[in-house]
Amino acid sequence: MKNQSKVENISGMHSSGITNLIKILFWTLLLAIILKSFFVEAYRIPSSSMEKTLLAGDFIFVNKAAYSISTPRYIPILGTKINSFDIVTFSKPSRGDVIVFEFPENMEGNKIRTANYVKRVIGLPGDTVEIINNFVYVNGRTFLEDDRHLSEKKKEVTTDNKIFSNKNYWNGKDYGPVIIPWKGLSVEVNFKNINKIGPLINREYEKNVVSIEGSVINIDRKPVRTYTFKQDHYFVMGDNRKISMDSRHWGFIPENLIIGKAEIIYWSMDPDLSVIKSIRFGRLFKTIN
Template sequence: MITSVKRKIQPLQKDLKNKESAFRDWLDSILFAVFAATLIRWLFFEAFVIPSSSMESTLLVGEYLFVSKLHYGTRTPITPLQVPLTHQTIWGTQIPSYLDWVSLPEFRLPGFSDVKRGDVVVFNIPSENEGVYQKYSNVLPNLKPHPIDLRTNYIKRCVAQAGDNLEVKGGQVYVNGIASTNPEGMQNDYFVSSAALINELNVFRKNGIREYSPYTETFNDTLAANDESGYIVKTTAGTAEKLKAYDFIKRVQLSVLPKGMKETYLYPNSELFDWNKDNYGPVTVPKEGMTISLIPRNIALFGEIIQFFEGNQNVVIKNGELIKAGQKITNYTFKQDYYFMMGDNRHNSADSRYWGFVPKNHIVGKAVFVWMSIDPDPINFLEKIRWNRLFSVIN
């Protein structure tokens, strides 16, 4: 009887070992997959989705793209205590996915190039710095402070790099006194004056215009005559020309704010400047090693950078002066490069015109190509996937 029981126990033990071995193999595979995905995401490239229209029509809402970390050099982790493959919160919840108990110094591995004018760049938005996030809550609601590498990812086009002199005149960007080449997909506001009611689906949507609204004088009270009605549409210059061919459209006019009309909440939000989104600057983008004198204009433009983004301690702005460790400073030399970013949808983009320069240590990577494009609001179901945009290179 004892021998018989032993013979029955031995196969049972073998089955348990086999099940335990299978579970361990499965667990090892999962852990390896997570490790490999985390390594690739950190070192080589990362997938992103476009949630807003600030880069239309270069990048459309609902497009999925790959961003290269290698182009500008991969950053070493700053916040190591983080759930793998998450950003700020655990998937599908509002539970923070990281602990800021440990903060490591930031280094950047060698890359293929530096950020250049015209590059479409993903970066961590600097306005989530704990010292400034409340200041920008009117422009960007629901801001919360996060460590550098876990600040919200934004995507914009670099229009000026470190050391450049930038000015926007009448909606046109000038860098170092030369008019920049406008992106092919760049959009602006246009006033469309119509002699009859416009069928929005057949006219606007068929021409790829997704953002339009009835004209009111709050947009720009210099656009329309007293008896004119129409729409404000966000579109490219090429599409604006196409609209002129409709016999019921009286005219199409670019909407540009006049110079001297001060726009609320524009960076640096100082009484020293009367800038707006169409007439901005001139301003010099800070460059590592560049020294400035701390006159009132420069304190307004660069004081926030010096106080919060240069790694300085005990720096405050008081009575229009920069005080460090209790002593007034009259000159300052920048410790890193900065960039000026703008969305290609120039009249619908919260960018550097509203929250300032992007520090180099906030740069994530270069947008390379779109691998999937899903229209969240298609005209019909067959157009849900934008087939012509799949695997398109981002320029």
């Protein structure tokens, strides 16, 4: 009887140990989901579009609470998209911030977003951005790469109060001028600008709502002649401008697509070298400016 009692006690201890382990795993997983959903997320840099600020093979932490704390846009683990809203707002992105955002073109055709990009904020809502022979001008002042601020020298800005200029030919070296939309800005919608404004409207609704029926332009099945933007927008570029695909190619970033601010490089490996030689020790725990 005494031996039987010992066996029963050991069995009870074993069951209790498994229960405690399950509890630890559950709370650890829950904490990880909360941190990833609301506060911080890790990303790997796959390309050189942000050199020399970020190199291919850098692993970074993104502060998702840098600007606001929002409800998740996707159900954790499942990845199913859900409606999201800001719980509390702290600040807005500043010119020169390095941000991570959802690639805006992934929603075209109602596709699920799978790609996140990292770029530098060049233009803020209401700014006028123009690129002339690779020189970036914001509100007529040169955007200085090294100091991340605007020069004192100013050029004349002429946009006729339109978001897009009448220039038909833009490329990576010459672009604009464009006015970056802000929340509450009302613009005319017509057949001259619908090809440029249409994608911006679709991004705000996060689905295709712009349609054309004969001589009528519809937004969400309603005929319109004007549109009022519901969000602030931002103009972003890669530091390595010659190879970067950015706002010059696919337009402005609405605020709802911004995930957070890139803060620190926690690990870095050169993808072209062997594992032992690839570790860039000088980049570990480097802040991102």
